[in-house]
Amino acid sequence: MLNELKKNIKILAINLKYNMAKEMENRTSFVSQVIFILLNNALYIVQWLVFYRLKSTIGGYSFDNILILWALGAASYGISHLFFENVYYIPELISNGKLDAYITQPLNVLWNVSVSKTKPSAFGDLLYGIVLAIISIGADFQKIFLFMLFSCLGAIILTSFSILASSLTFWIKRGEQIAHNLDFSIRIASLYPEGIFNNFIKVILYTIVPTGFIIYLPIRIILNFNLISMISVILFASFFALLAFYVFNKGLKKYSSSNLMSARI
Amino acid sequence: MKKYFYIFKVSLIEKMQYLSNLAFDFIFFSLIVFILTSIWRYIYSDAEIINGYMVNQIMWYALLAEAFWFGSRNRIFSEEMSYDIKSGNIACKINKPYNYIFFSLSKYLGDIFLKLVIFILVGIILGIVFIGSLQNFHIKNLPLIALVYVLGVIIASAIFIIISLSSFWLEENKSIYWVYDKIIIMLGVKFPLEMLPIQLQPIFKFTPIFACAYGPMKLTVDFSMEVFYQIIIAQSLWLMGSIFLALFMYKKGLKKINANGG
Numbered sequence: 001m002l003n004e005l006k007k008n009i010k011i012l013a014i015n016l017k018y019n020m021a022k023e024m025e026n027r028t029s030f031v032s033q034v035i036f037i038l039l040n041n042a043l044y045i046v047q048w049l050v051f052y053r054l055k056s057t058i059g060g061y062s063f064d065n066i067l068i069l070w071a072l073g074a075a076s077y078g079i080s081h082l083f084f085e086n087v088y089y090i091p092e093l094i095s096n097g098k099l100d101a102y103i104t105q106p107l108n109v110l111w112n113v114s115v116s117k118t119k120p121s122a123f124g125d126l127l128y129g130i131v132l133a134i135i136s137i138g139a140d141f142q143k144i145f146l147f148m149l150f151s152c153l154g155a156i157i158l159t160s161f162s163i164l165a166s167s168l169t170f171w172i173k174r175g176e177q178i179a180h181n182l183d184f185s186i187r188i189a190s191l192y193p194e195g196i197f198n199n200f201i202k203v204i205l206y207t208i209v210p211t212g213f214i215i216y217l218p219i220r221i222i223l224n225f226n227l228i229s230m231i232s233v234i235l236f237a238s239f240f241a242l243l244a245f246y247v248f249n250k251g252l253k254k255y256s257s258s259n260l261m262s263a264r265i
Numbered sequence: 266m267k268k269y270f271y272i273f274k275v276s277l278i279e280k281m282q283y284l285s286n287l288a289f290d291f292i293f294f295s296l297i298v299f300i301l302t303s304i305w306r307y308i309y310s311d312a313e314i315i316n317g318y319m320v321n322q323i324m325w326y327a328l329l330a331e332a333f334w335f336g337s338r339n340r341i342f343s344e345e346m347s348y349d350i351k352s353g354n355i356a357c358k359i360n361k362p363y364n365y366i367f368f369s370l371s372k373y374l375g376d377i378f379l380k381l382v383i384f385i386l387v388g389i390i391l392g393i394v395f396i397g398s399l400q401n402f403h404i405k406n407l408p409l410i411a412l413v414y415v416l417g418v419i420i421a422s423a424i425f426i427i428i429s430l431s432s433f434w435l436e437e438n439k440s441i442y443w444v445y446d447k448i449i450i451m452l453g454v455k456f457p458l459e460m461l462p463i464q465l466q467p468i469f470k471f472t473p474i475f476a477c478a479y480g481p482m483k484l485t486v487d488f489s490m491e492v493f494y495q496i497i498i499a500q501s502l503w504l505m506g507s508i509f510l511a512l513f514m515y516k517k518g519l520k521k522i523n524a525n526g527g
Contacts, residue, residue, distance in 0.1 A: 043451045196304050
């Protein structure tokens, strides 16, 4: 079990190293993408500056709380896309029969697929999240530690959610569009405070589209530490990751190759 | 002119083949509309009028602006045109009996026409369901409002063409799209210019936000002839300026082409 874990972490590290080396080949393009993603994310804050000119608290969140919300959202998104970018391409890999290249290797299929691609601009999202967290939280080491922990757990939930949504493609025709819409939904919902939604939507945000465990509950814990809530986020992330592995492996039995000849470069 | 209309028609017919794909876009659009109406309802929970807008007007503004901006997006400018220039494919298009700029514009308008109309119609239905009917709207103003919408789309396209043409000089220009798109969304789509600090408002009247996003929406939710004249003047200037700049950049850019044979 421990050896298996070590092996998978090694695969992740090797893939990340070579993927980043590939992206860094054109250093100007990489740096410009990171800068523009920082600028792109910063523009969203303008929207909140305007909203907070009109009302001092929105959905129970102050402006500083919104900055933490954005920091968590950006960092989780950044980690997920930096390490597991290929997860977001699984629907196309399934529908085009391109999983063959991964199945034939002596590695865990889902892990092998997930770590084989990286998104350079996600580095900008991660950097943006960290900078925003330092601005909004300050030099409180306990809160910064919690922020880092929840960013990693958020990335696990986000990635697992995408695997579950992508796995629909094993059973449903044109599942790609449903999967992409579900990915958009979780991202959009995580950009706004939960207090603006009614109770019915809140239930959805803690179950079907689990933004509550990526953003809302972690913010409450960062601001007012609660051990039980923290354990519940850890358990939820672990459960969601296991569920993603289980559903993907179930779906994999339904997968049929298209005999497509392709090369992974 | 006839040939550009033909290109528009072909692009429109081609798009009609894939109409069912739009169904999935509406799920995402409905979610955005729901969130926007939720947030504005919350902000207006203890106020009737903010900066001259009632809650009904502001929600309709945001909804129609989202429909307008999302409905007029496609990949022709953000990907195809830049790819044509970077890959050298443009060499096969500049020797045809049309101007490449107007060809791309006609193709784009044909591609988005149906999508935009359907987005606006779906937006109206969602608006009636989530918000209720738009107050102070008079059907007699519709032709003037429609004119401003059409000009808004053409100006937005011309600016996208300018960004695409930057591929003649820049290797990576996708980031410029992101930032430009976000600026319009954050400052012209989510809320009207009146919500910005009063000192900044006059500056934004000289930007594309006023001509492409704010203008058409403002006239829909709060029509007046005075505002109509202001917007139509701004749109005429932006239209001429952006088309002129696009043609100028195209002429300059063509001299930089190094097409491979084969």
